[in-house]
Amino acid sequence: MKRGLLAEFETPEAMLRAIKELRSRGYRRLDAFTPYPVHGVDEALGLRRSPLNWILLPFSLAGAAGGYLVQWYLNAVDYPVVVGGRPAHAAPAFVPITFEMMVLTTALVGLVAMVLLSKLPELWSPVFEVPGFERATLDRFWIGIDARDPTLIRPIAERDLTALGARTVAWAGKERP
Template sequence: MRRGLLAEFETPEAMLRAIAELRSRGYRRLDAFTPYPVHGLEEALGLRRSPLNWIVLPFALAGAAGGYLVQWHNNAYDYPLNVGGRPGHAPPAFVPITFEMTVLAAALAGFVVMLVLTRLPELWSPIFDVPGFERATIDRFWIGIDARDPALISPLAERDLTDLGALAVAWAGKART
């Protein structure tokens, strides 16, 4: 959310009640900003499960295949050594490196994909200019209604948030809709 309407709440319970009520009134593009994880917030916002694990899976499998292939190429094909009757292609010996390459590839891909999906790093956002928003990292709970939400009508939304117990209501970003 880069611009829209923000509302400050004192407790996580009040924020969760307000989110549930806003969703029942037709608001769909909601976001929440909290100083710590709040149980039930994802369900209240209607968030879907992250696609990160399915995006990272092919990279992990490619890392495993690459690690195994390099070991096979070096030990069985390019530089075979017959020491004590050991075969050049010994799959049990390749398991540790294959596992480590799987973990390494998944971790690196997961980190990069997570940054891309979350559009980080975002060093500045119009939301940061809202007075009092810095308390979202200390002791306050904020709800944001994205300006692109079709249900967002300025005076009605401000009144709805105030009626739901918001301590403060402010606009972030460009001109009001």
């Protein structure tokens, strides 16, 4: 959310009730800012599951396959050494390294994908300029209505948020033309 209307709530329950009520009134571009995870916010906001697991699945399988193939090539094809009667291609011996390569590949690709999907780094946002918003990391709960929400009519939304129990209501970012 780059700009829009922000409302401060004192409790997570009040924020959750307000989100559900705003969604029932037609607002769709909502966001929540909380000092800790609040159970039920994702469902109330109508957020979908992250696509990260489906993005990572092929990379984890490729990492496991790559780890196994390197071991197979080195031990069975390139330099076969018979040790203690073990065959050159001993699949059980390859399991630990195969698993570790899968975990390593998934972790590295997952870090890059998560940073890209969350559009990080964002070092500054107009939301940070709203007076009192710094309490969102301490003990306050904030709801944001994005300015691009077609249902957002500022005076009506301010009245709705105040009626739903918001302590303060403020505009973040440049005013609409």
